[in-house]
Amino acid sequence: MSGVDDSRTPLLKVSNLHAETGGVQILKGVDISINQGEIHAIMGRNGSGKTTTANVIMGHPDFEVSQGKVELEGENLLALEPWERAREGVFLSFQYPQSIPGLQVGNFLRKSVASVRGEEAAKGADFRKSLEEAMETISIPRSFLSRYVNDGFSGGEKKRFEILQLLLLKPKLAILDETDSGLDIDGIKTVATGVNEAVRGTGSGALIITHYSRILEHVKPDKVHVLINGKIVKSGGPGLANELEDHGYEGLE
C-alpha cells in the first residue's frame, strides 16, 4: 500500500527527461519515480520547468523530448498521443483550464468518461450516480452540468471542475498543475478532499505541482522534489516542503 516494495514496476518513472520548445531547453534531466498509492509533490519557482514537466508527461505537442524516458507502469508514454495517454490512465489538472463555448459540461463529462474509461462507464444510472457523488464531494451544484465547459467560470469553479473530472475519469496517475493557486483555504480543502478520494486507497498515484506548502498540509505527500532550472535538485520527505516555505530556494541553487 505504501509502495515501499522497490521490486515492483513504478507507476510513473521519469528518467533523465530533457525537453525543449522553440529551441529553448527547459527540462535538463528530470528524474521522478512514483509508486502505486503514492503522492509526490514538485515545488519550485516560476519558470523552473514545473508546468513543462506536467505538459510533457501529458504529451503537449509544443514540447520536444530530446532525451530521457517517461514510463507508466513500464510502458513508454512518449510514443503515445495525448488522448492515448489519457486512455492509459494519465490525467492532468490544468493550471489554466480552457473554455469551450457551446460544449455543455454534462455532455463533455459523459463523452470524456466514455473515451477514457469506455462506453459502459458512461452509461445509465451508474454514471449518473457516480456523477452525483463526485459533485457532492466537491460541492458543485447540479446547475453546473448545463453550463459550457469553463466558459465564464470563476477561478475557483475552474479548479473544482478539474477535480470533478479527476474523480470521474479515475486515472492511474493524476498530475495537478498548481490546482491550489488562487484558491482560498476552503477551496484548497475541497480540492484536497477530491485528490485524497481519487488517490488514497485506490492504488493510483499523484504528482502535485505547487508553489506553496499549504495544500500539502491537506494532501500529505510521500515525497517532495525541488525543481530548479529544469532539474530536480533535491528530493525528500514531507518535511522538505516546510523547509522551503521557511527558507526559500536560495540554499538549493
Next chain:
Amino acid sequence: MESNEEARQAVGEYKAGWHDSENSTIRFDFGLSEEVVREISKLKDEPEWMTNLRVKAYHHFVDRPMPTWGNTPMLDSIDFDRICYYLRSSKATEKDWEDVPDEIRNTFDRLGIPEAEQKWLSGVTAQYESEAVYHSIREDLQEQGVIFLDMDSGLREYPEIVKKWFCSVVPLTDNKFSALNTAVWSGGSFIYVPKGVHVEMPVQAYFRINAKNMGQFERTLIIADEGSSIHYVEGCTAPTYSTDSLHSAVVELVALPGSHIRYSTIQNWSANVYNLVTKRGIAHKNSKIEWVDGNIGSKLTMKYPAVILKGEGAHAEVISVAYSGEGQHQDAGAKIHHLASNTTSKILSKSISKNGGRGSYRGIVNVSPKAENCKLNVVCDALILDGESRSDTYPTMEVSNPTAHCEHEASVSKVSDEQIFYLMSRGHSEEEALAMVVNGFFEPFTRELPMEYAVELNQLMALEMEGSIG
C-alpha cells in the same frame, strides 16, 4: 402496409396504376428562352395569368444585370446555357412511398426521409429534380383545414389563394435570380394554416437534385392565418459532379396577425451546386417569423433570409450557421426591415471557414422613421480554422428613428492549440477535439433545431472535420 392502406383511404385520392412501368421522363434541352418558359407553363397546364407572369419574369431576368457584389467571379462563371431548366423523372406526385419509382424511392430511403416521416413529422414533400415525387400530410391536420401541397398542386387546387399571395412578398423584379425562379419555377411547397390551428410537429420538404447540369427552381409559399403556427423544415442534397448545377429557390412567408412561422433549413448541396436563394417573410401585427438557416454545402451560396416587420409588435429572428470548406463560399446573412412600432428582431450568425473556404456575413437591419421603440440585436461570430481561410463581415444598420434600441456584436476567433490539447488530455482524438469545439461554436444554432436535425448536423460537422488535421 396497413398504414399505407389507411393513408390511401384517408386522402381518398389514391390513383391506382402507377406501379406499372410508365416512368416517363421529360427532359428539356439545355438553355433558356421564352419558348422554354412557355413550354414549362403549358406542360403544367397553368392558368394564363401564371404563364404571363413567367414570361414577364423571364424578360426581367434577361434584362437584369448580374449582381456586382458578392462573389462576382463565381457568379459570372455560371453558364446559363449549360443548365437544364426542367426535368421530370416521375409521372406523378405520389401519396405512398410504394408508388414512387424504385430508384427515386431508394434515394429518399437512404436519406432517411420515410423513416423520419413516421417518427416525428406532420407531413412530407419530397422533390426530385423539378417535380415533387411524394407528398403526404397527417389526416388530423387535413381535417383541421391545413393545406400542405406541392406548389404545382397548390396552384391547381387553390388558384385564388396562390394568385393573391404569389409574388406578394418577393416581387417579380426583386432580383435577377428571383426573376429566374419566377420564370421557370417548378415544385416547392404551398402551405396554408387556418386561423388558430397549431401544427405541433414540423412538416418537412426534402429537395434532391440528381441529374448533371440541373437547375432546380422550387417555389414555396407559406401563409399562416391569424393565431396559427407552423414549423417547416427543409433539407437538400445532390450528388457530386464535376459540372455545375444551379439551385435558385424563392420562398415567401406570410405571417398574419398573431401567427408564428418557423422555417428551418439544413442546406447540404454538393460542392458543384450554386445556391442562390431568395427567402423573405412579411410579419403582420404581433406575429413572429423565424429563419433557422444552416448552410453546409454548395459551391457558392448567396442567401439572406429577410423579414419585413410590417405590423406592430411583430418579431423576427434569423439564426444561421455557415460552414465553408475548400472551394466554397458561403455568402449568407439576414435582412430585417422594421416598418412598425414595437417590433423586435434578433440576428445570430455563426460561420466557420476551413481549408481555404470563405465565409461572409452580409446583413441589413433598418428601422423606418415611423417605427417607434424597436429593438434589434445582431451578433456575428466567425471561427477560422486555418491561415488560408477567410471570413468577412458586411453589416449595415440604418436606424431612422431615435427611440430604437440597437445592439451589435461581432467576433472572429480561431481554435487554439491549447483548447485542442485540453480536450485531447480528456481522451479525445485531435479530430474529435476539433469537432467538439466546432459543434460547441454552432450550439446556439443547433439547440434551435429539432433534436433529430441537431444530431444530424453535429454528425455532418464531425465528418467535415475528418482529415482536417494537418
